[in-house]
Amino acid sequence: MRDETAEDENWGQQFDRLPETPEDRVVEGRPSREEVVDWWVERFGLDPETFENYTFWEKGAGKIWAFPAEMVDPIQVEGLGMRILRTRQRHWKPSTNAVQRFCRGATKNVIELSPGEAKAFVAGHDQQLDRWEGDWGYLVAAHELAGELEPLGVGLYLHGELRSTVPKGRQEDLVKLD
Structure with missing residues (x-):
């Protein structure tokens, strides 16, 4: 069982909400919401408002999910929304589902x-x-x-x-x- 006070660690069995900004980061290596949105904007030219109604979550090491609603944090479920991005590696990789869902407006x-x-x-x-x-x-x-x-x-x-x-x-x- 995980120590519930260990907020500064990544635990692969639950979804943890991404911090809003890098300054809010508690778990080392976890991207922030701002960094995720900026990556989609810089890489594919998407409008930042594309993700306005989504919350972002990490499960495992660098598997980022988007969910179009609010949820308690952390949460132990098998899936939450759509996996959109893999981080914690040299080059971030978008998922097929995310590209099909969000990149109709891509300009780059x-x-x-x-x-x-x-x-x-x-x-x-x-x-x-x-x-x-x-x-x-x-x-x-x-x-x-x-x-x-x-x-x-x-x-x-x-x-x-x-x-x-x-x-x-x-x-x-x-x-x-x-």
């Missing part, structure tokens, strides 16, 4: 894929795409559907290659994507 680090490239991406295939001239790292892989650019998921772009990070259980063999 979005790579638009042709129908064939989009099919390969959602099927989990890595592909050589030398045309990208933006930042390396995690990108929003998107494709135009019904006249709108839709985020398909997270791609990792390195050395001219777009690596699909679509989870195996979500990879689809799409017959028609146009």
Whole structure:
């Protein structure tokens, strides 16, 4: 059983609310709400108001969840909202669900894929795409559907290659994507 007075430690079996700012941090290594929102704004050009009605929580080491309501802190449940980000590593990694949910309004680090490239991406295939001239790292892989650019998921772009990070259980063999 965890010592309930150990507020300065991360405990992987419960959700702990992120502090509002870095100055409010009690648990070493835990990002603040401000840092999480700033990361989405800086990396993908999202409007900070995108996350206005969400609370942010950490469960485990660096698994960040967004929840569209208030909740008691800490809370021991299996899931709370949507996992949106993995931190506590060199490069923060957004989740596929978060990119699909929040990145329709992304203005930076979005790579638009042709129908064939989009099919390969959602099927989990890595592909050589030398045309990208933006930042390396995690990108929003998107494709135009019904006249709108839709985020398909997270791609990792390195050395001219777009690596699909679509989870195996979500990879689809799409017959028609146009």
